[in-house]
Amino acid sequence: MNLVETPAEAQKNQSYYNALVELLYQFADDDFIVSFRGSEWLGLAPHIEEDVAFSSITQNTMGHAFLFYQLLEDLGEGSADSLAHDRSASERRNAVYFEKVNGKGTYVEEPYYDWALTVVRQFLYETFKKVKLQAASRSSYEPLAHTAQKILMEQPYHLAHWKMWITQLHGATEEARMRIHSRLEEAWREILDALELGPLAEEMERQKLIKKEKDLQEEWQQSVEETLGFLPNIPLGKNLGNGRAKQHTKDLEQALATLTEVYVSDREAVW
Amino acid sequence: MYNLVEHGIYSENEQKEDPEKYEEFMARIEAGEKIEADDWMPDEYRQTLIKLISMHGISEIMGALPEKEWVPKAPTLKRKLGIMAKVQDEMGHGQLLLRVAEDLMAPYGKDRGDLMRDLLEGKLKFHNVFHMPxxxxxxxxxxxWLVDGAAIISQTNMLDASYGPYQRALQRICAEEVFHAQHGEAIVMALAEGTKEQRAMLQDAVNRWWSALLMFFGPASASTTGSSKQEVTTKYRIRKSSNEELRQAFLDKYLPRVFALGLTVPDETAHYDEDKQKWIYKQPDWTEFKKIISNNGPRSKERLRLREIAYENNSWVREALAPTAAMS
Structure with a gap:
């Protein structure tokens, strides 16, 4: 397999290019929305130490989104900032489960957020992100491989953090165990699109941009089971929709309205 | 970010102290020695430090809340990363300071849970600027730019504080605050050099923050608001300059910069008096200040409500983390 070393080379082959940008949008949009849901927690985490740790992870995750948007910018998709701030919900590829609100209320008013949802979601997300990044670190598109390798220098620490939380809560009080279980089962019904590569999955694999979807999913399941010691006994589903196919819920619109509020107030201004 | 305001969390300890130990203690701090957590210290010193440091710590934490409102809204990816890093630092400062306060509180059998409860019950106050919308x-x-700038001035004043653990925490905090002020300055510069609307937005913000910034350093003397801890903190070599000296230093550093950007402040009388060698300004409304710091400011209730919800809503997590919770 020949490596594609530059954006210009990638642009020469239309089907390669299409599959590549599709994959990059998934990476970027996932990190962008996961970071947003994390930043809503700021000042509301169970204790101060967690606030410090979680906000550091959230900040790194936004940094990862930035790196992926930059790869897209280099490929001629538009500026990283406009890709992050100026695309409607119907253009986004993030998995729907990641856009789901943290709980009732908003981040400035009456935020009844659920820590169990957050622990489960972050754990499942970071587990998959590691699997996906490891595959991308051997991608035929060298700039992606390099970015994945770079992110993998810090991302496993994020995963370790959430592994600690989920194991600790699951092994603690009956209430904590029940809350984690219930959120895990909910996740199982909603997370499947996150584990998919979308409509261009086959082309991505054919072009050696990333591994086969099924292999990624299996590795993810194995890793989740290794940590938890069990898996929910229900089939994986995407009950909220398929984000990879650009289907989204109102929750994403709420998130985007906040994330882009200042940017869209004047797109030409220097901020 | 810091300023000391008066609050009474702990009742005065009536027990008589050993005058010899007291003399020895005063000799140590006057010689510039640092006091450590396990050293003997007068009760008044311990209580002053607890009040000062717990208020400083909790203000860092409450201070994350107004800025948090703008974290996801930051207009570019770089600004998002910048403000995220900044607010994370503030939480980190809060954590660091609460640990220092906890060590001091240990002899009273109090811990961080007590501080959080004191905050929610209004016994532990937080800084006036963080009550603002x-x-x-x-x-x-x-x-x-300006609130962190004011904090740097006020904290630099205590960089040689006689209490070692606080003094060392401040060294680190001040180093980080310098980055925060640069982060703020970069945002302000972009707006000042931007469109007409951006400039107007900036001027409006300066107008709205002006009196809160003057209040930041506290009243010039106890007679303004009824009491002041300035004298005690100076006596124990915790701080050097007075509230008014710090305010003058702030005006000295920032007013020329504000004017250089073509901005104004909402006080036509504000100017430097060459003869008196000081800034003349209109006093902020100190009655309003008292109202604000007793949790009756424009956003006091809402910000406290956020912490209250977090506290209640996560109670199951705290129970799960308690040492007795692990199931076999």
Whole structure:
């Protein structure tokens, strides 16, 4: 397999290019929305130490989104900032489960957020992100491989953090165990699109941009089971929709309205 | 970010102290020695430090809330990363300071849980600036530039504090605050050099924050608000300059910069008096100040409500983390 070393080379082959940008949008949009849901927690985490740790992870995750948007910018998709701030919900590829609100209320008013949802979601997300990044670190598109390798220098620490939380809560009080279980089962019904590569999955694999979807999913399941010691006994589903196919819920619109509020107030201004 | 205001969390300890030990203690701090957590210290010293440091710590934590409003809204990816890093630092400062306060509280059998409860019950106050609303993105810039700028001045004043653990925490905090002020300044510069609307947004933010910034350093003397801890903190070599000296230092550093950007402050009388060698300004409304710090400011209730919800809503997590919770 020949490596594609530059954006210009990638642009020469239309089907390669299409599959590549599709994959990059998934990476970027996932990190962008996961970071947003994390930043809503700021000042509301169970204790101060967690606030410090979680906000550091959230900040790194936004940094990862930035790196992926930059790869897209280099490929001629538009500026990283406009890709992050100026695309409607119907253009986004993030998995729907990641856009789901943290709980009732908003981040400035009456935020009844659920820590169990957050622990489960972050754990499942970071587990998959590691699997996906490891595959991308051997991608035929060298700039992606390099970015994945770079992110993998810090991302496993994020995963370790959430592994600690989920194991600790699951092994603690009956209430904590029940809350984690219930959120895990909910996740199982909603997370499947996150584990998919979308409509261009086959082309991505054919072009050696990333591994086969099924292999990624299996590795993810194995890793989740290794940590938890069990898996929910229900089939994986995407009950909220398929984000990879650009289907989204109102929750994403709420998130985007906040994330882009200042940017869209004047797109030409220097901020 | 810091300022000491008066509050009474702990009742005065009536027990008589050993005058010899007291003399020895005063000799040590006057010789510039640092006091450590396990050293003997007068009760008044311990209580003053607890009040000062717990208020400083809790203000860092409450201070994350107004800025948090702008974290996801930051207009570019770089600004998002910048403000995220900044607010994370503030939480980190809060954590660091609460640990220092906890060590001091240990002999009273109090811990961080007590501080959180004191905050929610209004016994532990937080800094006046964090009771204020934020209205636009320019507020994020003004907070970083001027509020953190004021904090640097006020904390630099204690960089040689006689209490070692606090003094060392401040060294680290001040180093980080310098980055925060630069982050704020960068936002402010972009707005000042931007469109007419951006400039107007910036001027509006400066207007709204002006009196809160003057209040930041506290009243010039106890007679203004009824009491002041200035004298005690000076006596024990915790701080050097007075509230008014710090305010003058702030005006000295920032007013020329504000004017150089073509901005104004909402006080026509504000000017430097060459003869008196000081800034003349209109006093802020100190009655309003008292009202604000007793949790009756524009956003006091809402910000406290956020902490209250977090506290109640996560109670199951705290129970799960308690040492007795692990199931076999």
């Amino acid at each position: 934020t209205k636009t993105w320019a507020d994020a810039g003004v907070i970083g």
